[in-house]
Amino acid sequence: MSYRIPMGPYHPALEEPYKLEMICEGETVRDARLHIGFNFRGIEHLAETRNYYQVIALMERVCGICSFIHTLTLCQSMEQLAGLTPPPRALYIRTIMAELERLHSHVLWAGIAAKLMGFKTMFMTCFEIREKVMDILQAISGNRVNYSMNRVGGVNRDIEDPHAILLMVQALETEMARTIIPIFTTSATARSRCAGIGVLTHARALSCAVVGPTARASGVPQDLRRDAPYAAYPEMEFDVPVEPAGDVRARLLVRALEIMESCRILRQAIAKLPPGEFHVPEGKLSFAAGTAVSRVEAPRGEVMYSITWKENARNPSRVHVRTPTYANMPAVRWMVQGARLADTPLIQASIDPCYSCTDR
Amino acid sequence: MNLWKRLMCACRRRSPWLFHMNSGSCNGCDIELVASLSPRYDAEQLGVRLEGSPRHADILCITGPVTKNSVGAIRTVYAQACSPKAVVAIGSCPATTNVFIDSRTLAGPLDKHIPVDVFVPGCPPRPDAIIQGIAQAAAILAERGMDTPQAEISIAAPQAAVHHEVQP
Numbered sequence: 001m002s003y004r005i006p007m008g009p010y011h012p013a014l015e016e017p018y019k020l021e022m023i024c025e026g027e028t029v030r031d032a033r034l035h036i037g038f039n040f041r042g043i044e045h046l047a048e049t050r051n052y053y054q055v056i057a058l059m060e061r062v063c064g065i066c067s068f069i070h071t072l073t074l075c076q077s078m079e080q081l082a083g084l085t086p087p088p089r090a091l092y093i094r095t096i097m098a099e100l101e102r103l104h105s106h107v108l109w110a111g112i113a114a115k116l117m118g119f120k121t122m123f124m125t126c127f128e129i130r131e132k133v134m135d136i137l138q139a140i141s142g143n144r145v146n147y148s149m150n151r152v153g154g155v156n157r158d159i160e161d162p163h164a165i166l167l168m169v170q171a172l173e174t175e176m177a178r179t180i181i182p183i184f185t186t187s188a189t190a191r192s193r194c195a196g197i198g199v200l201t202h203a204r205a206l207s208c209a210v211v212g213p214t215a216r217a218s219g220v221p222q223d224l225r226r227d228a229p230y231a232a233y234p235e236m237e238f239d240v241p242v243e244p245a246g247d248v249r250a251r252l253l254v255r256a257l258e259i260m261e262s263c264r265i266l267r268q269a270i271a272k273l274p275p276g277e278f279h280v281p282e283g284k285l286s287f288a289a290g291t292a293v294s295r296v297e298a299p300r301g302e303v304m305y306s307i308t309w310k311e312n313a314r315n316p317s318r319v320h321v322r323t324p325t326y327a328n329m330p331a332v333r334w335m336v337q338g339a340r341l342a343d344t345p346l347i348q349a350s351i352d353p354c355y356s357c358t359d360r
Numbered sequence: 361m362n363l364w365k366r367l368m369c370a371c372r373r374r375s376p377w378l379f380h381m382n383s384g385s386c387n388g389c390d391i392e393l394v395a396s397l398s399p400r401y402d403a404e405q406l407g408v409r410l411e412g413s414p415r416h417a418d419i420l421c422i423t424g425p426v427t428k429n430s431v432g433a434i435r436t437v438y439a440q441a442c443s444p445k446a447v448v449a450i451g452s453c454p455a456t457t458n459v460f461i462d463s464r465t466l467a468g469p470l471d472k473h474i475p476v477d478v479f480v481p482g483c484p485p486r487p488d489a490i491i492q493g494i495a496q497a498a499a500i501l502a503e504r505g506m507d508t509p510q511a512e513i514s515i516a517a518p519q520a521a522v523h524h525e526v527q528p
Binding site: 037359 | 382389392424437464
């Protein structure tokens with residue numbers, strides 16, 4: 001006999017409000033239904049009432065974890081309409097910020113995953129290391145969460161002392177290689193808790209069209225930084241880690257390897273930082289009528305912005321956002337089928353859900 | 361004032377338990393709240409612990425601009441927390457609805473629905489500011505324990521939904 005367990009929307013295991021209804025037989029989950037929309041703030045509609053300065057501040061607050069990526073994608077699509085090309089230094093600064101954001105997001109995820117595994121010491125270690133990433137972000141942008149770095153045609157702040165940032169990145173890389181990576185890749189606790197649960201097969205990953213680390217952990221080799229490079233990524237050398245297993249451990253490994261790749265990109269970008277201006281000259285911008293689309297690889301996967309401008313309008317007439325969690329969320333249903341009830345929080349967390357992005 | 365009551369108040373001030381509630385926030389304040397419990401900022405030195413159930417909590421930490429979907433849950437959770445209790449509104453969103461002002465899916469700000477004791481402004485506030493807000497709320501909590509019980513809001517009759525005028 002099956003019974004339903006409603007979980008959420010306000011639940012201690014969930015960081016954000018969403019509701020998961022699980023249909024169980026004994027301790028085994030047979031099916032799951034997801035209810036979202038508790039975070040719906042109507043941002044896409046609000047964006048139609050904001051001008052091109054205000055819309056950047058608004059879109060930064062779609063998500064506090066990947067706030068740089070959202071403004072980056074928005075500014076890239078607005079630059080297409082305005083016909084601007086940011087100077088090379090701005091592209092490098094954007095790459096550095098995007099990789100730092102990926103680092104802090106992955107380490108945050110590792111901390112939360114460790115907490116859900118019942119590995120509290122690791123949670124504290126991850127958050128201690130994350131503070132060091134936040135130090136670098138703060139040294140560059142002056143802020144810890146909403147960086148307000150992007151503008152149409154460049155960035156708002158320069159990296160004045162790249163050498164100091166490079167030293168901080170190297171210290172961080174050493175520490176990550178010493179603590180987080182070995183524990184998550186070799187520790188028996190992490191392995192026994194994660195291996196073989198929440199499996200998303202390669203075929204299912206393709207049919208659900210999952211993106212980001214969730215796809216790469218199911219053996220789908222996709223990464224927009226390599227496949228459709230933006231900012232300064234064409235000049236960077238890096239590998240895209242892919243794991244074929246598709247379970248929670250594979251997602252853990254992919255993210256752990258990505259942390260090291262991010263450090264590698266950061267070192268290259270800071271070393272190669274070109275001199276010159278970091279934004280196009282000030283002046284009133286005019287936007288061509290039409291629609292522009294931009295895609296960026298966020299820490300959780302692909303983010304797409306489509307922005308439409310009408311002739312001589314002050315405000316955009318439509319801003320559409322597609323976030324990675326929107327693509328990854330339906331896959332959770334296939335991951336939890338047949339799983340034990342106690343594993344479901346970890347399986348849900350393994351796609352790194354962000355419902356404030358998804359609901360907007 | 362008897363000795364027992366004074367002892368209770370001192371204990372309340374030194375070990376307030378938190379319940380964190382996201383009412384449509386962008387996650388910015390939420391990660392800063394978690395960061396303030398992490399080793400560098402160490403809010404646990406105040407005896408603070410993040411608790412899973414509002415029935416065990418003394419301080420409710422509410423983030424976000426209060427979406428219409430979360431109003432009912434906020435009122436329920438406020439009623440479930442035992443008196444004396446204090447409410448900390450973290451970030452600019454619960455105070456003013458911040459950049460989301462004018463949105464038709466919001467029912468904020470928070471003090472329309474439940475009484476708020478401490479506002480921690482900022483978008484998002486730094487962990488230091490969050491810890492200061494929690495410490496202030498703990499002092500309020502201790503004082504409140506001395507007085508008469510707090511007025512409870514009834515969850516049976518929620519306030520009428522905020523009607524936004526649709527512009528032609």
